[in-house]
Amino acid sequence: MPASPLTRLTRLALALALATSGAVAPAAPAAAPAGAAPASWLDTTTGQRIVRVDDSPGVYALYFNYNPFTPQGDLMIYLTPEGIRVADTKTWQTRLVLKAGVDRLLFAGPKSRSAYYTTRATNVDDGGPSTVWAVDLDSGKTRRIAELPGGRVMAINADETLLAGVWETSPPPPEIARQGRRDPVTGSPAYAGVDKDGKPLSFAAAKGQWMAARLAARVPMEMYSVTIATGERKTIHRATDWLNHLKFSPTDPALLMFCHEGPWHEVDRIWTIRTDGSQLTKIHTRTMAGEIAGHEFWGRDGQTVWYDLQTPRGGVTWLTGRNLVTGEQWRYEVARDQASYHFMQSPDGQMFSGDGGNAGKWISLLKPVLRERPVPGLITPGKLESIRVADLSRHDYTLEPNQHFTPDGKWLVYRSNLEGRPVIYAVELPPR
Template identity: 85%
Template sequence: MKTKAWWGALAAALVLGALPAPAALAALAAEPAGWTDTTTGRRIVRVDDSPGNYGLYFNYNPFTPQGDLMIYLTAEGVRVADTRTWQTRSVLKGSVDRLLFAGPKSRNAYYTLRDKAVEEGGPFSVWSVDIDSGKTRKIADLPGGRVMAINADETLLAGVWETAPPPAHIAAQGKRDPVTGSPHYAGTGPDGKPLSFAAAKGKWMAERLAARVPMEMYSVAIATGERKSIHRATDWLNHLKFSPTDPTLLMFCHEGPWHEVDRIWTIRIDGTQLTKIHTRTMAGEIAGHEFWGRDGKTVWYDLQSPRGGVTWLTGRNLSTGEQWRYEVARDQASYHFMQSPDGQMFSGDGGNAGKWISLLKPVQREKPVPGLITPGRLESIRVADLGKHDYTLEPNQHFTPDGKWLVFRSNLEGRPAIYAVELSGVRH
């Protein structure tokens, strides 16, 4: 006997004009567990807690263009979750190196395969899989590094690779745990005692930056697999992200300790118009965790002036030059922020000073004046209690395209799992 959720999935597919194969519908998992958060009063659903579950990084899109499905990874391969019922099904079985993102135009998921004998950072191939049919297609064989971005019209991928290997002791750090998906960092201090996770990561990042490893940023044509060089440097290139509306505009960062780098940059895919987005005006000032606003013209980022001092969620419109700075209270500080689909709210995934998944409403303190930064503050609406979460695992929250849920990853129950918290009733 078919469940109500099964018929709901079928009806949704018919409305969207993208009917999954009968086998896919039959493979829908049982309805996931759900409960009401006793602190916030909001409904939470545990989407998947199977071994090796891995949700995408906060600025990688996991949703189909129609918003009906979310892709994620498990030890068994690629799966999707229905964003209405949170039932899940398998799309692709097998060992996947990295699940990248969902296509902005097609119902494809992009992923990479790497031979188990090849070290992380070495040669790999990039593929796509049709989420409904399961049909796969090889796009290209690549010399190394990582693919990180897909452009707005789904014609290009972009990635980086190290054209010469880093020192062995640096290459050995930062690798992702295959079970938890968290990176590993370890080291000892001047006193010979083991460093904390954060201190070991900071030490490694400083050493990696100082190594001045030569790198190349490249594009890959999805239709043909042709690879072209965009930019070469001995700066540490990372965090590539295309504008969601401009298919030729790419944002990236100079990685490393934030107080030592000019971090946020944009560039055109032909290598022209290399532009620094934020210029430091105070010693020790740091900026990072950059992401595109929904308009595809505004770059948002976390700014501290100086590091450990006043924290701002800062935006800069690249077309008009307008800038905003919303002060972030200590208990609002987050590993990552993200903008809601309608552009009216932000989300934060919290930190040790405030363990919450939150909605953050921007409030301007002054009337905007041309040529000046508009100051403001953030009002918090807490939606999920992460009091038991260990932040060595980043929650990496995502708004569903309809704005009705925030999806995040947490170990709040003692093991990594993917969750969704309902946002109904929130007023802008």
């Protein structure tokens, strides 16, 4: 199997660890010796048990809507510079499954005890040709799935027969491509620009400027599927919209959600499509100037799409759900200190989690409460009640926590740099 560079996100995590190595860490036990039970303690603010799962330099846990768990819920996959590791979700002890240069760890299989990942030649930029693999998490045996001409795989369907991804079939203009490319050492993109007076922009403002330019460039893109059994690739959809954030329904193996990327207030972001290219459907239509919707994810029922809605941006924030079968809609108002980079639904569908933000640095459970009796054809309003489980007061949100419920609903796994370096943690949830 060919070696390839570390995923850009792993590089970024390592860079963040180096950049923050002088930070003051909160009181917590020292790292556990190899083979020992991981360190754990009680959060002094919430009283909940915290486990430090792995603090290896460059450790990387999956994005919030990529599944890291085996179908049985006993193992969680994650990535280190050494290769792919698993953590036992009962004991949180870890072991190396695959020692290899991994370009990108993708997700765990929904049916098999496998982790999917890609490798890329060392001289190939991110987004270039790659190979998709799967590794059996018990035996360590690998199998080649497919060779891809470019882009990246983002999703796997419910019956583990298809992968889905996107790629740019024509390159963006050189300056846009240059700024979007990540530094191979630091993992950071090269966003830079000036305002109307010629003054340098902040990183955030330059990123916004770049995203607007990337959207306006109308770069040709293709959404594709890959048959896992044969490696056959088929086109699902072509567009000059910026296609991103693919996610299969957890129950319908032929239903795919995706987004039109770009500045959120300028795009109709959330869409679904069938894998044969039919039924292209917009899920949310903006009705207010400056309105934004995004960070969409599937509900556990596989029929409801949930997303962060702001009316307008910076105004009232809602956790919004839309059932694609019944047409029912819910909007739960998000208080300022509940605002989160990402929300997620619990395995039983009764609660949500939030990973917080600068206005409220917490890993939280969020209980939805209706304000009105549901009326057919109308949006049902509600609010969220917070149960704070992990204190992130020392966390720097340049690193997204990307929290995940374990399949048994007993833990939330997240990453944080609150100890001065990126670390994967698990917090035990209170009984309900």
